[in-house]
Amino acid sequence: MTRDGAKGKVVIVTGSNRGIGYKIASLFFERGAKVVLNGRDAERLEKARMNLDPEGSRTLAVQGDVSNPEDVSRLIRETVGKFGGIDVLVCNAGMMMRGRFEDLVPQVVDGIIRTNILGAVLPIIEALPEIKKRKGSIELISSLAAVRGMPYINLYCASKMALTAIAQSLWVELSGTGVHLGILYVGITENDPDKLLYAADGSRIQVHPPLHSTQEDVARAVYRQVRLRRRKTVMTLAGKLLAAMQWLMPGVLTFFMAKLQRISARFAR
Numbered sequence: 001m002t003r004d005g006a007k008g009k010v011v012i013v014t015g016s017n018r019g020i021g022y023k024i025a026s027l028f029f030e031r032g033a034k035v036v037l038n039g040r041d042a043e044r045l046e047k048a049r050m051n052l053d054p055e056g057s058r059t060l061a062v063q064g065d066v067s068n069p070e071d072v073s074r075l076i077r078e079t080v081g082k083f084g085g086i087d088v089l090v091c092n093a094g095m096m097m098r099g100r101f102e103d104l105v106p107q108v109v110d111g112i113i114r115t116n117i118l119g120a121v122l123p124i125i126e127a128l129p130e131i132k133k134r135k136g137s138i139e140l141i142s143s144l145a146a147v148r149g150m151p152y153i154n155l156y157c158a159s160k161m162a163l164t165a166i167a168q169s170l171w172v173e174l175s176g177t178g179v180h181l182g183i184l185y186v187g188i189t190e191n192d193p194d195k196l197l198y199a200a201d202g203s204r205i206q207v208h209p210p211l212h213s214t215q216e217d218v219a220r221a222v223y224r225q226v227r228l229r230r231r232k233t234v235m236t237l238a239g240k241l242l243a244a245m246q247w248l249m250p251g252v253l254t255f256f257m258a259k260l261q262r263i264s265a266r267f268a269r
């Protein structure tokens with residue numbers, strides 16, 4: 001990976017005022033890209049932009065909700081207005097939940113579907129004409145939760161699996177256009193200390209998962225996938241093992257998951 005491998009490229013990272021998205025934006029910035037930050041919290045967004053680039057010549061912060069069509073149009077319009085085009089779109093904004101399927105309330109169902117599915121679909125639709133002009137890249141930030149449906153993160157799994165279907169469809173639809181589309185299956189990753197998840201009933205809960213990857217590991221994997229124009233990466237050894245087991249013996253996996261129910265039920269709330 002060269003120090004300035006992304007020099008002059010215009011990179012939008014949705015959901016980048018904190019967490020993994022901020023680390024992805026920072027890495028592309030370090031490598032010379034012009035970076036567009038996004039998120040709903042305007043104050044945190046401006047702080048993130050200032051941290052990255054106090055001068056502001058190579059960054060742009062566009063506040064907005066990726067599941068809102070007007071906000072997404074503005075994100076793309078302002079990017080093209082300031083930097084003249086788009087090379088890379090990283091669909092990172094996401095919402096996580098934890099809880100029993102039967103306890104899910106409509107507010108959480110709506111939030112997960114809107115943020116994780118619509119929040120990737122709308123930016124892709126809006127940005128594609130510009131990305132096509134530059135034969136650029138689209139990156140989908142998925143999760144090991146998309147490799148296999150898992151208990152207590154049920155709807156989150158479903159929303160991330162939807163990204164796989166979108167990727168598979170677009171690999172065909174975009175063939176011959178020169179546009180690259182990559183999907184990254186991220187393992188359990190360090191979280192910002194103040195991050196809260198949604199419980200099935202809509203309350204906010206803390207997250208203390210065992211750590212598999214750092215945010216920097218994820219940022220490097222995204223950068224590598226864009227640079228090498230790879231289609232698919234499953235992160236971590238645990239992820240690769242999960243994918244292999246799901247491929248070869250899904251029934252055995254279901255059996256063990258059911259056996260481990262009592263342990264995983266502890267994480268349901």
Ligand SMILES: NC(=O)c1ccc[n+]([C@@H]2O[C@H](COP(=O)([O-])OP(=O)(O)OC[C@H]3O[C@@H](n4cnc5c(N)ncnc54)[C@H](OP(=O)(O)O)[C@@H]3O)[C@@H](O)[C@H]2O)c1
Nearest residue numbers: 015016017018019020039040041065066093094143186189
């Ligand atoms: N952390 C993990 O263990 C892990 C594992 C696998 C995959 N992932 C995926 O990696 C991505 C980032 O996760 P993270 O852990 O960094 O999460 P995070 O710390 O909660 O950050 C989420 C980011 O998305 C933004 N966001 C959320 N909803 C949005 C919306 N509707 N419109 C615009 N921005 C929105 C948030 O800013 P605002 O709240 O200000 O909008 C924030 O910048 C997600 O797609 C997640 O599913 C994470």
